Amino acid sequence: xxxxxxxxxxxxxxxxxxxxxxxxxxxxxxxxxxxxxxxxxxxxxxxxxxxxxxxxxxxxxxxxxxxxxxxxxxxxxxxxxxxxxxxxxxxxxxxxxxxxxxxxxxxxxxxxxxxxxxxxxxxxxxxxxxxxxxxxxxxxxxxxxxxxxxxxxxxxxxxx
Amino acid sequence: xxxxxxxxxxxxxxxxxxxxxxxxxxxxxxxxxxxxxxxxxxxxxxxxxxxxxxxxxxxxxxxxxxxxxxxxxxxxxxxxxxxxxxxxxxxxxxxxxxxxxxxxxxxxxxxxxxxxxxxxxxxxxxxxxxxxxxxxxxxxxxxxxxxxxxxxxxxxxxxx
DNA sequence: TTACATGCAAACTCTTTGCATATTA
DNA sequence: TAATATGCAAAGAGTTTGCATGTAA
Numbered sequence: 001x002x003x004x005x006x007x008x009x010x011x012x013x014x015x016x017x018x019x020x021x022x023x024x025x026x027x028x029x030x031x032x033x034x035x036x037x038x039x040x041x042x043x044x045x046x047x048x049x050x051x052x053x054x055x056x057x058x059x060x061x062x063x064x065x066x067x068x069x070x071x072x073x074x075x076x077x078x079x080x081x082x083x084x085x086x087x088x089x090x091x092x093x094x095x096x097x098x099x100x101x102x103x104x105x106x107x108x109x110x111x112x113x114x115x116x117x118x119x120x121x122x123x124x125x126x127x128x129x130x131x132x133x134x135x136x137x138x139x140x141x142x143x144x145x146x147x148x149x150x151x152x153x154x155x156x157x158x159x160x
Numbered sequence: 161x162x163x164x165x166x167x168x169x170x171x172x173x174x175x176x177x178x179x180x181x182x183x184x185x186x187x188x189x190x191x192x193x194x195x196x197x198x199x200x201x202x203x204x205x206x207x208x209x210x211x212x213x214x215x216x217x218x219x220x221x222x223x224x225x226x227x228x229x230x231x232x233x234x235x236x237x238x239x240x241x242x243x244x245x246x247x248x249x250x251x252x253x254x255x256x257x258x259x260x261x262x263x264x265x266x267x268x269x270x271x272x273x274x275x276x277x278x279x280x281x282x283x284x285x286x287x288x289x290x291x292x293x294x295x296x297x298x299x300x301x302x303x304x305x306x307x308x309x310x311x312x313x314x315x316x317x318x319x320x
Numbered sequence: 321t322t323a324c325a326t327g328c329a330a331a332c333t334c335t336t337t338g339c340a341t342a343t344t345a
Numbered sequence: 346t347a348a349t350a351t352g353c354a355a356a357g358a359g360t361t362t363g364c365a366t367g368t369a370a
Contacts, residue, residue, distance in 0.1 A: 023348085023349080024349070024350090025343090025344065025345080025348095025349065025350075027343080027344085027349090027350065027351085029350080029351075030350090045334095046334080047334085059352070060351085060352080061351070061352045061353065061354095062334095062335085062352090062353095063336080063337080063351075063352065063353080063354095064351060064352070066334095066335060066336070067336090067350085067351090070336095080244065082242045082244065084240065086248075086333080086334075086360080087333090087334070101284075101288070101290060103290075104293050110288070112284060114280060114284050117277055117280045117281065117284070120276055120277045120280070121277065121297070121299055124272060124274050124277070124299070125299055125301060128261070128270075128272075129305070130263075130301040130302070130304060131301060131302045131303075132299055132300070132301060132302075133264050133301060133302050134300045135297065135298060135299040135300060136296070136297070136298045136300075137281070137295065137296070138295060138296045138297075139281055139284070139295040140292070140293040140294045140295060141285060141290040141291060141292060141293060142290070142291045142293050143290075143291075144290060145289070183323085183324080184324075184325090185323095185324065185325075185368095185369065185370080187324095187325065187326085187369085190325090205359090206359080207359085219326090219327070220326085220327080221326070221327045221328065221329095222327090222328095222360080222361095223326075223327065223328080223329095223360095223361075223362080224325080224326060224327070226359095226361070227325085227326090227361090230361095246334085246335080246358080246359075247358090247359070248360085
């Protein structure tokens with residue numbers, strides 16, 4: 001779920017501030033990379049990012065994309081995900097927190113939110129005296145109803 | 161939490177069966193690798209595995225370790241984890257399911273179980289018509305009480 | 321004796337780094 | 346002009362693959 005344009009501008013300003021605090025600069029390339037992440041539907045790999053930024057900036061290199069992603073992670077503006085294919089994927093840290101359901105048949109990733117699960121996680125950590133920094137919940141599902149998987153059949157799934 | 165020796169032997173037999181079904185063989189190397197995983201306390205990388213197996217079998221190569229791990233994953237006997245450092249870690253799929261708390265300060269990994277969180281996950285997937293294959297819940301905590309981190313201070317943590 | 325398995329080294333993928341050049345405050 | 350950024354290519358990690366040799370049913 002991409003952010004609306006007002007939120008995007010707010011994020012860019014925030015990036016500029018965070019960079020300034022670190023003695024760094026908001027360059028054209030950094031802004032381009034961040035805007036793609038902010039506007040993206042899903043979870044982009046560095047390769048996805050590089051390809052998309054190159055549509056507006058032929059000469060940008062992989063190194064700049066990776067370096068920018070690292071700065072964005074350090075600033076807490078984006079988050080890294082790994083869904084098990086060995087590739088890091090990035091998404092905006094803005095917006096509501098959500099978890100992921102990944103279809104093992106077709107690779108489609110769905111976002112979902114569950115406040116009660118969130119609550120229980122905090123409780124589980126607190127009961128051990130720990131403070132949560134962040135968390136990741138990935139649920140792998142057998143198949144889904146995306147075009148790639150086709151509609152789920154009418155017969156009941158093998159629920160347990 | 162390593163398995164007891166009775167469970168370990170059961171797992172080895174299961175491996176043999178699964179291999180047989182696939183027209184493969186239980187070799188010395190495959191058994192050695194699997195036994196290390198079954199007996200291990202925590203979550204081992206391929207490098208950890210290779211180092212430990214080499215203590216009993218000087219000549220085993222990385223390729224054999226990786227190939228064995230792949231077969232074990234295919235057989236559903238072990239699971240792969242990625243805690244964000246770009247290294248795959250493996251653990252036995254036997255025993256109760258558990259989730260992980262990872263200390264961002266020192267890297268220590270704690271296992272925990274929470275039946276209610278499990279239940280809610282199943283509910284969340286079912287409500288969308290999906291069947292869960294597996295899931296991963298990793299909670300990142302600011303610091304812990306391991307020797308590397310030192311004891312948690314007495315002042316209240318910043319619980320929310 | 322035929323198919324599968326191993327060990328080695330080379331290849332491959334993703335990511336990071338070194339360095340000369342370019343850009344910004 | 347002094348510091349930060351960039352692009353390129355090379356290096357690095359972790360993992361996979363090709364191939365000749367070894368091993369097991």
